[in-house]
Amino acid sequence: MSNQEQKTPQGLKEQRARRQRVNRIKTGILLFVVIWMVVCMSLNIFLLVRMDSLEDQVSILTDKMIQGTQIPAEDKKTPPSGTDGDFFPINKEETTGQDSDETSSASDEETNDQAGGENPGRKDVRACVAVEDNLREEGEPMNVYLTFDDGPSENTSDILEILRKHNVKATFFVTGKEGEEAGAWYRAIVADGHTLGMHSYSHRYSTIYESVDAFKSDFTKLHDYLMDVTGVDSKFYRFPGGSSNQVSNTDVGEFIDFLGEEGMTYYDWNVVCGDATSQIYTADELVENVMTDVVKYRNSVVLMHDAAEKDTTVEALEILLRKLEELGAQILPITEDAPVIHHSIS
Ligand SMILES: [Zn+2]
Incomplete structure (x- = not known):
């Protein structure tokens, strides 16, 4: 116990x-x-x-890759006299290699039926200007359509100021940027009388080119957003990487059909300044790249960029405008009446 x-x-x-x-x-x-x-x-x-x-980063690198090596097949087909067939001033080393020769001959075959500037089988797409009809004889007028992709950004404000100073209008193919500041940039483009074009909301190749549905949903998102922010019902589209990009797994023709149904006109370019390639150019070189090519065409659609990191483009613009004015070129925004420039689609 x-x-x-x-x-x-x-x-x-x-x-x-x-x-x-x-x-x-x-x-x-x-x-x-x-x-x-x-x-x-x-x-x-x-x-x-x-x-x-x-x-x-993949999208940016893809951009550089595409724009650094992309020679529109239509341009290679009929190189103007006095050139070495390398129509674009950028990345000469790459375009003279064996690979590019192979690409060139393949493109020639593939683009024969595009020579008339039509879009066979495509619905409601405005016919593009045939390359041979766009070649310029000396003394003929020169229309230059400056286009800025990938913005808006803080650089857009500087670009707008320069354009205002020279009293010329351009075209901005914008992507989706959120926030009040971005909203003000979009509205400033419109208020200054420039053309507001679309360049996809996300600019992510892997997303937008995944399927037609993905493309449509990205398109609608940006279209509605721009309508909301600016009241503009944008009618112009530029494919990230251009319509001839080889990144998309889906046939680009299906996206083109969709744009046609939406009453959109898509624009590629026939002149590049080189501000989105892996090669770094100075402002003077960017200008030189453009000046070398604009004299060859009656209508030049010039690819430039107003993304945040493109300070050299801003620097180049002032010089470029002065040189174009000296040359007597007409600097115009893309409108419903503007000639349509397309890359050939293989
Ligand atoms: Zn782009």
Whole structure:
């Protein structure tokens, strides 16, 4: 009996100690699980953000790759006299290599039926100007359509100011940028009387060119957004990478059909300044790239960029406008009456 009485408090003590140990272990496990979950979630968030920025980088690199190597087949087909057949001033090394020769002959065959400037089988698409009809004889007038892709950004404001100073209008193929500041940029483009064109909301090749549905949904998102922010029902589209891009897994013709049904006209370009290639040009070189080519055409659609990092383009614009004015070129915005410039689609 007395033995039992002595054992009980001892037993209770041990029991309490055991319970405390168990509780400590439980708390430890719980803490471990919580920390593990937090680590996993942080890692997930980090990877998502990283994936997002990598997707953006892939799009930028794809842009550089396309614009650095893309020679519209229509241009290679009828090189004007006095040139070495390398119609674009950029990346001469790449275009004189064996690969480009192969591309060139393949393109020639593929584009024969495009020579008339028609879009066979395409619905409601305005006929584009045939290359041979666009070649300029000396002394003939020169129409230059400056186009700015990938904006708006803070550089857009500087570009608008320069255009205003020279009293000329241009075309901005914009992407989807959120926020009040971006809203003001879109509205400034419209208020200054420039043409507001569309260049996809996300500008992510992997997303927009995944399927026709994906393309449509990106298109609608940007169209509605621009309508909301500026009240403009944009009628002009430029494909990221151009209509001749080789990135899309879906036939570009299907996207063209869709744009036709929407009453849109898509525009490519026949002159590049070279501000989106892997090669870095100075402002003077960008100007030179444009000046070398605009004299060859009656109508030049010049590809430029007003993205945030394109400071050299802003620097080049002032010089370019002065030179174009000296040359007596007409600088015009894209409108319903403007001649349509398309790349040939293989
Ligand atoms: Zn672009």
